[in-house]
């Protein structure tokens with residue numbers, strides 16, 4: 001049955017456009033000859049637009065993006081723009097406005113991938129990072145800025161509503177995986193208000209999932225486990241900031257952020273979900289065709305899975321697995337890697 | 348010149364008393380025959396006291412502890428006590444009441460120590476973690492607890508006063524080290540209020556330290572560098588929560604928390620500083636003489652350095668270096684390791 005996917009493309013800054021181009025190339029190949037077609041709309045958002053117009057993401061942009069079925073995003077952030085402007089005004093605004101409460105970050109150590117760990121073991125877990133609350137809400141402020149009496153606050157906001165929906169999603173994901181294990185990551189011995197809300201919520205939802213083994217680790221201890229025994233993890237559920245921190249570490253131990261994909265998911269379908277590599281805009285290597293587009297390509301696979309096209313998603317991740325296994329360390333350009341992945345997907 | 352050090356000993360919970368005993372053993376040996384004597388006072392604080400009396404740290408305890416020159420602490424926390432009670436009521440209360448604004452955590456990869464990293468490089472850095480502000484202040488609260496409308500907040504409080512004094516301390520430490528490098532770790536692209544205060548403060552203080560090379564990394568990126576290139580770090584200055592997280596990771600890559608020492612320092616000397624291993628109370632191995640007391644012994648060395656006894660401090664760290672180089676992986680009890688270190692210090 002013919003189907004058209006309306007895809008909003010936000011290539012963004014730095015290496016964003018380079019890696020997104022390869023993601024789209026692979027997307028075209030995997031859908032070629034199928035009944036699924038993609039209708040793309042490019043959104044010019046990021047540093048260039050901000051410099052020209054002062055705009056990051058207007059209400060009109062948001063309304064236009066919302067009419068799409070999914071969003072593919074490259075990277076946001078540029079050294080010529082004050083820190084925070086694009087991150088909060090564009091990337092986080094998209095995540096919050098489109099209610100992306102499940103920030104999904106799978107970590108898998110592909111066979112043959114170089115890892116900084118001497119004995120990584122069999123690493124295959126997914127972090128379900130809350131995406132619309134915690135210290136990312138933009139609550140807080142500053143007084144007497146620039147004086148010796150300056151005070152600056154950041155408020156982590158956590159609600160039963162927000163915590164419960166993401167915890168429930170994480171349990172459902174654990175239920176669908178063979179090991180059926182869920183680890184809550186927080187710091188409830190210090191952040192007692194938020195921490196106890198998370199803990200009680202996990203305990204309550206656990207009653208509905210009797211097959212799931214549940215455990216808990218403080219975020220500081222998790223960084224230890226990530227380098228000493230990452231194979232212990234199956235599904236991790238955690239808050240927005242802890243999730244940000246531990247998923248970069250997870251990416252590092254599984255071969256680097258060049259391979260780490262993510263989805264900003266609104267499971268209800270009320271808004272389009274957004275798929276993006278975990279890496280940033282990497283201004284130091286932008287424009288040099290040095291970026292590894294694999295994370296962007298794997299983000300396309302996550303997107304296809306989310307859109308109900310698991311067979312196509314698997315073809316892409318199989319192509320990535322095969323390509324990685326064949327890597328011998330000789331350098332390839334962004335386009336060369338994209339071409340190689342596209343060729344493997346084409347079969 | 349004869350000198351008496353008044354030492355408050357808070358052995359605490361779990362493995363705390365076991366490792367503190369070895370720390371004190373080594374302390375006695377290193378001072379034997381010198382003109383420095385130690386007058387110890389043990390403070391019964393922790394789970395047992397709380398169960399018996401409901402007290403964590405009374406005003407009287409605090410007043411008594413304050414009359415000492417330094418504090419040696421084992422570990423705080425016990426599974427029979429609700430999470431947060433001892434951490435906030437005892438450990439953090441000490442850090443805050445005694446204004447321990449410099450939480451000092453050196454990380455050095457001793458030759459011969461097993462590390463989870465395949466190619467760690469030459470790791471030798473120190474994290475200066477802010478100790479009296481940030482998300483640890485206990486600001487925030489909860490409303491409608493236990494209902495579907497619960498809201499829980501945690502407020503990170505940052506002041507120019509608090510940030511400047513710790514940044515200044517970190518610069519001074521960088522100045523005293525050969526590489527003269529300082530890295531600010533924060534997340535100023537999201538936590539813009541606190542992050543920009545930290546950034547502006549580092550920029551301002553940098554002007555007074557023209558020899559220091561200053562750079563910046565987001566906390567998430569730091570977890571990547573810790574496993575891919577930890578040798579890049581010299582002095583790191585960061586907030587209370589980020590410091591908590593990255594120092595556990597730093598400990599893990601340099602041989603584990605069995606080796607990580609720390610000082611909670613009040614540089615003004617208005618209050619006694621407190622020295623403690625980074626590891627917690629480890630209830631799972633408590634009472635089995637399995638804990639490695641090396642971190643407690645190295646905390647004693649940090650204490651001696653702080654008290655103006657650098658020669659004695661070096662004798663201890665040299666003993667640790669030698670002991671570690673001689674380790675062949677065969678298991679030793681807590682007491683055996685303490686005895687071995689004491690014997691090496693005795694020479």
Ligand SMILES: CC(C)[C@H](C(=O)O)[C@@H](O)C(=O)O
Pocket residue numbers: 076077087088091092244278280536537567
């Ligand atoms: C760029 C930044 C705002 C973002 C975040 O902190 O979420 C990034 O680090 C990520 O993990 O997607």
Ligand SMILES: CC(C)[C@H](C(=O)O)[C@@H](O)C(=O)O
Pocket residue numbers: 189190220423424434438439591625627
């Ligand atoms: C026990 C806990 C409160 C403490 C902290 O978070 O500071 C510990 O993790 C540490 O790093 O000393």
